[in-house]
Amino acid sequence: MAAVLRRGVKLISSGSSQLLSGGCKHGRTSTLCISSSRPSSSKINVELDSSTGIAVMRFQNPLVNSLNLDFLTEICISLEKLELDKSCRGVILTSAQPKIFSAGLDILEMYGKNPEHYAAFWKSVQEIWLKLYGYSKITIAAINGSSPAGGCLIALTADYRIMADNPRYTIGLNETQLGIVAPFWFKDTMLNTVGHRTAELSLQFGLMYTPSDALKINLVDLVVPEEQVLSTATETMTKFLAIPGHAREISKSMMRKPVVDRLLSCRDADIKNFVSFISKDSIQKSLGQYLSMLKQKKS
Numbered sequence: 001m002a003a004v005l006r007r008g009v010k011l012i013s014s015g016s017s018q019l020l021s022g023g024c025k026h027g028r029t030s031t032l033c034i035s036s037s038r039p040s041s042s043k044i045n046v047e048l049d050s051s052t053g054i055a056v057m058r059f060q061n062p063l064v065n066s067l068n069l070d071f072l073t074e075i076c077i078s079l080e081k082l083e084l085d086k087s088c089r090g091v092i093l094t095s096a097q098p099k100i101f102s103a104g105l106d107i108l109e110m111y112g113k114n115p116e117h118y119a120a121f122w123k124s125v126q127e128i129w130l131k132l133y134g135y136s137k138i139t140i141a142a143i144n145g146s147s148p149a150g151g152c153l154i155a156l157t158a159d160y161r162i163m164a165d166n167p168r169y170t171i172g173l174n175e176t177q178l179g180i181v182a183p184f185w186f187k188d189t190m191l192n193t194v195g196h197r198t199a200e201l202s203l204q205f206g207l208m209y210t211p212s213d214a215l216k217i218n219l220v221d222l223v224v225p226e227e228q229v230l231s232t233a234t235e236t237m238t239k240f241l242a243i244p245g246h247a248r249e250i251s252k253s254m255m256r257k258p259v260v261d262r263l264l265s266c267r268d269a270d271i272k273n274f275v276s277f278i279s280k281d282s283i284q285k286s287l288g289q290y291l292s293m294l295k296q297k298k299s
């Protein structure tokens, strides 16, 4: 159940199984409706401040916010609800997990499973990208940890990226390092942000950038001390909110629609392509080796 934190602010824990359809109003505070059962299974929490219209969505999928099917679905449903909620004007995306924004797509969803599973998973990856890249409201990524591959993609869909100034955190599309290939819409999102030449080098090498290097190539817009990431995101959101909404929204759509439309025109083919690629023995072998490397890193 939503709990009032301070005047006009509600904490919304949302497990995908707990979300009900449609938003609802509770007195002066507009929030999402959820049932009160099993709130501990929530992989995200959302705080919507109805006095400012700013929602903060925190990812909390232990250990590293890897994007599995359930988590992606939950994020998508919450984003949809916020988009429909008139009291919400912008969403800040951040992490509740220490040191990690998101570890990207959950590799276990792409390893050792059957084609039907791969297809359902890829559909949910498409959904989250379509929802975020085409999002009508303002989104700001408050990147308070490492953000490889799919984690970087989530950040790239935001209207503005603010990263914590910690050289241990890195961000980038590192797919080639896993022996896999970022699909065209990952590539387009990167290209629209950093330009052609930088995207080309970045994708081929699977480069991961420290915050200061990410700033140099415009992969992020601002680097601030870690403890200021959220407050700076809120300040930045306020600047966005000062712009007439319809004009900003149309401008955003004008910039992004061609890329969104490109995926919309070939969703099924893109899923087929993914399933056939990820099912190859050589790709499964690469992913298996990468998973072993992640485990060995600890010992």
Ligand SMILES: CCCCC/C=C\C/C=C\C=C\CC(=O)SCCNC(=O)CCNC(=O)[C@H](O)C(C)(C)COP(=O)(O)OP(=O)(O)OC[C@H]1O[C@@H](n2cnc3c(N)ncnc32)[C@H](O)[C@@H]1OP(=O)(O)O
Residues within 6 Å of the ligand: 063, 064, 066, 099, 100, 102, 103, 104, 105, 106, 107, 108, 146, 148, 149, 150, 151, 174, 175, 178, 180, 181, 182, 183, 273, 274, 277, 278, 291, 294, 295, 297, 298
């Ligand atoms: C030509 C046609 C092309 C068509 C398109 C086809 C294909 C495209 C396909 C896919 C695109 C994929 C995009 C992706 O997002 S792939 C995922 C990339 N992610 C990574 O490389 C991140 C790997 N992880 C790390 O670098 C570190 O774990 C991290 C920096 C995130 C955290 O480091 P830390 O030291 O704190 O923690 P660890 O001990 O390493 O990890 C803890 C625990 O979590 C497991 N884990 C980490 N990342 C993932 C992940 N992405 N998926 C699943 N599991 C992950 C890790 O193995 C540890 O597990 P355990 O040992 O505790 O069991």
